[in-house]
Structures are given as C-alpha cells and as structure tokens.
Amino acid sequence: MQDSETEISTLGEFGLIDELTKDFKIKNKSTQYGVGDDCAVLDYSHDPKLRTLVTTDVLLEGIHFDLTYTPLKHLGYKAAVVNFSDVYAMNGKPEQITVSLGISKRFTVEHINELYAGILLACNEYGVDLVGGDTSASVTGLIISITCIGKGEEGKIVYRNGARDTDLICVSGDLGAAYMGLQLLEREREAGAGQRDFQPDFAGKEYILERQLKPEARRDVIEELHRLDIQPTAMMDVSDGLSSELLHICKDSNVGCRVYEERIPIDYQTAIMAEELNMNLVTCAMNGGEDYELLFTVPLALHEKAAQMKTAKIIGRITKPELGAYMIDREGNDELPIKAQGWNAFAAR
Amino acid sequence: MQDSETEISTLGEFGLIDELTKDFKIKNKSTQYGVGDDCAVLDYSHDPKLRTLVTTDVLLEGIHFDLTYTPLKHLGYKAAVVNFSDVYAMNGKPEQITVSLGISKRFTVEHINELYAGILLACNEYGVDLVGGDTSASVTGLIISITCIGKGEEGKIVYRNGARDTDLICVSGDLGAAYMGLQLLEREREAGAGQRDFQPDFAGKEYILERQLKPEARRDVIEELHRLDIQPTAMMDVSDGLSSELLHICKDSNVGCRVYEERIPIDYQTAIMAEELNMNLVTCAMNGGEDYELLFTVPLALHEKAAQMKTAKIIGRITKPELGAYMIDREGNDELPIKAQGWNAFAAR
Structure with missing residues (x-):
C-alpha cells in the first residue's frame, strides 16, 4: 500500500458509506428518502397507471470481470448501466439503484472511490438515484450486486411474451x-x-x-x-x-x-x-x-x-x-x- | 460428488432458476409479474399514501456465515428474514424479494435447493413473493445478495431521526x-x-x-x-x-x-x-x-x-x-x- 492509499478499516463500514455516497444528489420525485435508514422510501403512487420495475445483477471478479484490464471506474459505470438496460428493455425508465459490495483486503478506499465514480457518472448520465446498499468485507475478490428500480406505465410495459406471427x-x-x-x-x-x-x-x-x-x-x-x-x-x-x-x-x-x-x-x-x-x-x-x-x-x-x-x-x-x-x-x-x-x-x- | 447429486452445469442458469423457483406462489396484489423477464413488475400505485420501501443485504461465506455449522436451509431462511426485519423496522410490510447468488463449484443443485427451501419457508411464513434475481458461478464460496421491497404508508413510516427529548x-x-x-x-x-x-x-x-x-x-x-x-x-x-x-x-x-x-x-x-x-x-x-x-x-x-x-x-x-x-x-x-x-x-x- 502506498502513502496516498487508505485502508478501508480506518473508515469502517459507515464511514466508507458516507465517503462513497456524499456526491450523489437526488434527482427523481419518486425518491422520497435515500441512503441512511433501514430502507429507502420511494413514492410510486402518484399515478394509478404507474408500475414499479425491479431488476438485479451480480458481477463477480474472476467470473464477470478481470481487473488486470478493467479500470474500476469503467466497471462501476458498466455495473450500473447493465441494470438500467433491463429497465429500458421493459419500456421503462430507471430511477433508483442500490449497490451492495463485497470488498477483499487488497482494495483501498481510493479503489472503491474509483468504482463509485463510475457509478456516479452512470447515475448522472441516466438520471438515476443511489438509494441504498450494503458494504462488507469479502474473503477474496470484488463482488458487486446492484438492484435497479424504475417506472413503467400499465399497458405500455413490454414483456418477452407478446410477439405474434408476422411481427x-x-x-x-x-x-x-x-x-x-x-x-x-x-x-x-x-x-x-x-x-x-x-x-x-x-x-x-x-x-x-x-x-x-x-x-x-x-x-x-x-x-x-x-x-x-x-x-x-x-x-x-x-x-x-x-x-x-x-x-x-x-x-x-x-x-x-x-x-x-x-x-x-x-x-x-x-x-x-x-x-x-x-x-x-x-x-x-x-x-x-x-x-x-x-x-x-x-x-x-x-x-x-x-x-x-x-x-x-x-x-x-x-x-x-x-x-x-x-x-x-x-x-x-x-x-x-x-x-x-x-x-x-x-x-x- | 455422490450419485444423488447433480452438477449445476447440467441444468445451466435458466434450468437452475426454473428448478429453484417452481414452488414459489405469488401472494401479494402488488406483485404483478414475478420471475422470468428483464424486470419484475410491481403495482405500488393503488393508494396515494402508499410508499415503496427498499432494502438490501449481502451475506458472504467466510464473513457472515460458516457452512461447517450452518445448515443451508437455515441460511436461506435467515438471509430472507434479515431483509424483512429492515422493512418492519420502517413500520412497513415486506412484499417482494429478489435473490442473487454466486455459487462455487463445490455446490450441487441439491445444495442450492436446500438454500431455496429456506428462502421459500421464510417467504411463506411472512407472505413475501420471490420476483427475480441473478444466478452465477463464483470463483470461491457462496454469495447471497437479497433485496426486499415492501410497503409503508405516508405518515406512518418510522425513520431513525424522529426521537425527541423525554421519549x-x-x-x-x-x-x-x-x-x-x-x-x-x-x-x-x-x-x-x-x-x-x-x-x-x-x-x-x-x-x-x-x-x-x-x-x-x-x-x-x-x-x-x-x-x-x-x-x-x-x-x-x-x-x-x-x-x-x-x-x-x-x-x-x-x-x-x-x-x-x-x-x-x-x-x-x-x-x-x-x-x-x-x-x-x-x-x-x-x-x-x-x-x-x-x-x-x-x-x-x-x-x-x-x-x-x-x-x-x-x-x-x-x-x-x-x-x-x-x-x-x-x-x-x-x-x-x-x-x-x-x-x-x-x-x-
């Protein structure tokens, strides 16, 4: 570890979360309360046709990505975007994500900040709010589990099962x-x-x-x-x-x-x-x-x-x-x- | 591996998901569409005071649990229940979960079925629907990431920040x-x-x-x-x-x-x-x-x-x-x- 690097244990879980989430601003009216309590509180009730879309993806080091050639910022961006993609695929709009991480000892605060810089960029680019997560040590490797919540409209949501002959x-x-x-x-x-x-x-x-x-x-x-x-x-x-x-x-x-x-x-x-x-x-x-x-x-x-x-x-x-x-x-x-x-x-x- | 054990690769990801989710029945009217598409579709719009609660927890082998003394069925039950607990802690009611797993080579289909039997038991006990997830191989160890969605009522949701002198x-x-x-x-x-x-x-x-x-x-x-x-x-x-x-x-x-x-x-x-x-x-x-x-x-x-x-x-x-x-x-x-x-x-x- 170099001088400019900070061991995660010096911040602890809550300090790390404060550090990582400080630059995220709330952008959607459906986000009533974000990071910092037992749950995030969302409002998907203001229109009776409104539907809540939920998708989740897990990315594991050694299976889904190789950090020898994947910059952490890009990885964070991609981890968020692949979830947004699932919401668009329902003809919806992504509005919130939760980010859970498992972090092994070789990662420093600076590394995880880089990862979050990518997540932040994706959230800003697509207008999505970070509303929660869970951050833990892992035995080996980096684990990223993201859940995305979005909105769709009853009657406009597109499933996989609606294709018809001649389409x-x-x-x-x-x-x-x-x-x-x-x-x-x-x-x-x-x-x-x-x-x-x-x-x-x-x-x-x-x-x-x-x-x-x-x-x-x-x-x-x-x-x-x-x-x-x-x-x-x-x-x-x-x-x-x-x-x-x-x-x-x-x-x-x-x-x-x-x-x-x-x-x-x-x-x-x-x-x-x-x-x-x-x-x-x-x-x-x-x-x-x-x-x-x-x-x-x-x-x-x-x-x-x-x-x-x-x-x-x-x-x-x-x-x-x-x-x-x-x-x-x-x-x-x-x-x-x-x-x-x-x-x-x-x-x- | 014994005769009665099935390698996960024989089923593949989608076969495994079909096998694991077949016994889950939908119980909540907020669950419009569960497992099987890019997203789950939920309806949290039928009452303007309805709020959507979201929480997530990650459990990692070697950090949060030790399988030498933790039965997989108990582990599945606990992994679900700790998320429900977060929703109750907002004065809410849990209604949906997504379950993401990372599974290393030493686990068989029977092992993951045991884990899911515990998740199913918890879902039935607490009236919660399984609506999605992501299942992948892991390099080592078992990774469980669960997100829970629930409902609360505007004005009744309880945060951490409302305690007052003399309470x-x-x-x-x-x-x-x-x-x-x-x-x-x-x-x-x-x-x-x-x-x-x-x-x-x-x-x-x-x-x-x-x-x-x-x-x-x-x-x-x-x-x-x-x-x-x-x-x-x-x-x-x-x-x-x-x-x-x-x-x-x-x-x-x-x-x-x-x-x-x-x-x-x-x-x-x-x-x-x-x-x-x-x-x-x-x-x-x-x-x-x-x-x-x-x-x-x-x-x-x-x-x-x-x-x-x-x-x-x-x-x-x-x-x-x-x-x-x-x-x-x-x-x-x-x-x-x-x-x-x-x-x-x-x-x-």
Missing part, C-alpha cells in the same frame, strides 16, 4: 463488438504477461474496447419508439447474445422466427477483429453477448414506422411456432437453426 | 442470544475439529442456537404497535448490537439517551452461556448483534400503552443531545458511556 423483429445498434473487445483485451493481456513495460496495441480498435468496457443502455431507442409512437409487442436486452434472446422471445411468446443473416448489424471494427482472430463473424455477432442492445418485435402494420428508425433496424420476422427459429443465409434460401450458444456462467467452471 | 426507549424480545449462539457453535466446532464422530453438546442451549441460526423478524411487534395505536417516533432493527443502534438513533435524531442496565432484556440461556465462557453478560447483550429485535422510541405521553406491550419493554429514555448516551448501572447512579462495539466487517480483516 417484425428489430434490433438496435450493432452486435458482437463487446465480445470482440473482450477477445482483444484477453489477447493483449496474454501478450503482455510478465512484461513490465508492455504497451498493448489498441489503435483503430477503440470502438470494440468501449463496447466491452463502457457499454451504454439504449435509452435513445426507447425515446425514438415513443417519438414514433411504436409500441413493441415484445422486447428484451441483448446480454447473452442475439441467438439466446431470440429463443427466449420465441419460447415465451410461443412463436418461431426467421432472421436474415445479411441484416445482422455489425460494425467494421468487429469484422476486422474477427478476421484477425480467424473467428466466424456471424457466430460472434449472434452469440457474443454483452451488447446491451434492444431486441424487439413490432406489428407488421407498423412496418413503415419501424423502417424509419434511426436507432434500430429490421432483421427478420416472427412466424408460427411450428416453423422453428432459423437464420436465412445470404443466398436467401438455406436455413440455419438458431441455437443458444450464449454465455453460461456455469458451463465454464 | 421512552423500548426494545423487543431479548438481546445477546444470537451472539452467544455463535460463540457456542464456534466452541463446538473447535472442540470437534479433526474428530470424525464428534457430537457437539447443545443440550439446554436450543434457544441461543435458534436465535443464531434461524432468527425471526418481529412482525408481531409491528402488529402490537398497530393494535395499541402506538406510532413510534424512531425505530430500527438491532443487527449490529443495541449500543451501535442507540448511537445511530441519537446521532440521526440529534438527541442523547439513558438506558437502565437492569432493564436490558436477557434470556437465561444467554446468561448461562456468558457465565460458561466467562464473558461479561451486559457487554454481550449490548454489543452482540444479530438480534433482529426492534428498537424504538415513543412519546412519554404513551407511557401507559408502551408499558402494556407484551412484545417489547421500556429500557430507558431519550434526553437532550448535550447529555450524551449513557447506561445507568444497577446501583442507579453511575453512568457508563455507550460505545459502538458492534460487529464491523472491515475491522476483523
């Missing part, structure tokens, strides 16, 4: 970039192992790195849907990979789907990286995961509006369930079955 | 038992270390064991307060020890306090165990922690009602802040300063 399938942004960013980081980590002055080569690959290290939640997509008065029939965010999420929607809605390979949105940096690593580009885009894009379906009658969207594009259509889930290749007729090869935290153990 | 201080149940239970478990674990057929001696100590392993949240105290029409001015649950919680109320309410040593409620099993271990009984009761009793203050005008309570007793009074926080000993005049020696997860590292 259009849309996805925002592009896919596979976060996964390629992870491959790049892993490659440079291995190349630099044991070398003191190793400089990783990230030139021209800034986009895929940012997609991995500092993803955004697609609030802009939700805003565009509202502006164009498009009410999706089903929606979810792409965290485990497009294939996996398509199958969730098909299963929950009891439908099938066809997705056009040529319409899968892929950034050129993603394509270049896949080529460098000799990986199949479409497989990466379909199964990479951590894209935090929004996958949604809209009625065929809204085709014209959906085609106008700047933040999303049409990639396929919903079918009757007996037709299964397939991708149509660039030649237009061969059909490849869509399989969930998304990230499985338990398979890798 | 009576009350506490429910008895104190120090959970801490003595922990000491007993630790003693027997050490006595049995390395002995294959060691039988721990718990005869006559069932109460302190239960207080440690399977604590309850004091819903009955909240019900009695309602029945007697007592609105506390400040309240919190005793998780870190009475001394620590008294100081929280004093600081947040800007008051002092006097507590009578002879009124601190202590069970005889707690007293016997302290004697056996040659520990100071009052110190254990004041600082032991994990009691999950309710500490609250009521206006002096309600003295008669407060004195009638079956679930709680008067242990002292609130004073002006300049009088500080002191305990009055059995002789009635010496005053011992109250200090927070409660459990600090960071000090022990």
